[in-house]
Amino acid sequence: MTDAAMTDRVTAFAPASIGNLGVGFDVLGLALEGAGDRVIAERCDGEGVSIAEVRGLDGELHPYLSTDARHNTASIAAQALWSAHGTGGIRLTVLKGVPLQSGMGSSAASAVAAVVAANGLLPEPLSAEALLPFALEGEQYASGGLHADNVAPSLLGGMILCPEALLPQTVRIPPPAGVSAVLLHPELQVNTAQARRGLGRGVTLKDWVTQQGFLAGFIAACHAGDIELIGRTLKDVVIEPQRAGNVSCFAAVKAAAEQAGALGVSLSGSGPSIFALCRESRAVNLATAMEQACRAEGIDCQSWVSALDAPGARVQEV
Numbered sequence: 001m002t003d004a005a006m007t008d009r010v011t012a013f014a015p016a017s018i019g020n021l022g023v024g025f026d027v028l029g030l031a032l033e034g035a036g037d038r039v040i041a042e043r044c045d046g047e048g049v050s051i052a053e054v055r056g057l058d059g060e061l062h063p064y065l066s067t068d069a070r071h072n073t074a075s076i077a078a079q080a081l082w083s084a085h086g087t088g089g090i091r092l093t094v095l096k097g098v099p100l101q102s103g104m105g106s107s108a109a110s111a112v113a114a115v116v117a118a119n120g121l122l123p124e125p126l127s128a129e130a131l132l133p134f135a136l137e138g139e140q141y142a143s144g145g146l147h148a149d150n151v152a153p154s155l156l157g158g159m160i161l162c163p164e165a166l167l168p169q170t171v172r173i174p175p176p177a178g179v180s181a182v183l184l185h186p187e188l189q190v191n192t193a194q195a196r197r198g199l200g201r202g203v204t205l206k207d208w209v210t211q212q213g214f215l216a217g218f219i220a221a222c223h224a225g226d227i228e229l230i231g232r233t234l235k236d237v238v239i240e241p242q243r244a245g246n247v248s249c250f251a252a253v254k255a256a257a258e259q260a261g262a263l264g265v266s267l268s269g270s271g272p273s274i275f276a277l278c279r280e281s282r283a284v285n286l287a288t289a290m291e292q293a294c295r296a297e298g299i300d301c302q303s304w305v306s307a308l309d310a311p312g313a314r315v316q317e318v
Helices: 073-085 106-120 130-145 151-156 193-196 205-224 229-233 240-246 252-259 279-298
Strands: 009-020 028-044 048-055 089-095 158-161 170-174 178-186 265-266 274-279 301-307 316-317
Touching: 009 106, 009 151, 009 178, 009 265, 028 178, 028 205, 028 252, 028 301, 028 316, 048 073, 048 106, 073 089, 073 265, 089 106, 106 130, 106 151, 106 158, 106 316, 130 151, 130 193, 151 158, 151 240, 170 205, 193 240, 205 229, 229 265, 240 265, 252 265, 274 279, 279 301
Parallel strands: 048 089
Antiparallel strands: 009 028, 009 316, 028 089, 028 158, 158 170, 178 274, 178 301, 265 274
16 A cells, blocks of 8 residues: 555645736736645545535635535535545535635645645545546636636646647646736635626737737747747736726726836726736835835735746645
């Protein structure tokens, strides 16, 4: 019997993420350093996956997230893995470190952390890449769509291209040297599923071609390490205009970030979080400028500065 087969308790961490990365709706995402969810998976009597408790950012029992295993992204994802590869029962404890409805991949972080923790209890754990379809089961329940732009970077780390047409295969985009990400989270909430339903169903041919060009140019710029080209291509002419009005401080924060030297600024996922890419030397000042602009609008906030090659989910304790 292997050591993994004798393991009865595993704690895993999964980072927050920036979905869409502005230029790549549903197909591009970035792992974020500094924030994430933890899930503890323990063997227990019975069969299948249950939830012992969910605790929030304050350490108290979460007032909103369900402990019904049928209605929690963590347990849904873990159950998908366990049904395929596990035996017996496991019980999850979910420790939320990512705010709900924040545009930081909260549901994805829970799903990924749960799958990684449950995987650690298997006699022969799967590779991280093989866990992606199971984590997506949880994310699909939460957001109402099959898109991996939060799950894939949270699981694998770094910047990930993950169009549905290629899943479960993903493509790692090399991070350009000297570029950092700044993410600002205003104390607001935007429901992802509702935000997706509110998107228009039609896109003009001109906008479609323009956005394709920006995405292709951005990926080429990352491969070439061309910082100037990143600044020319990190744009969204399709989704951002439809969602910007849902975040009251967005215009002010974006203007402040651009004035402080951002290469590009957009919503993270459906918002309300706002991200910018910038030269590494400007990241701290940029974060301060974004925070000041947000607070000037009467909205409290916090920010993170992250490398573009932030690590993905990992086991923290066995």
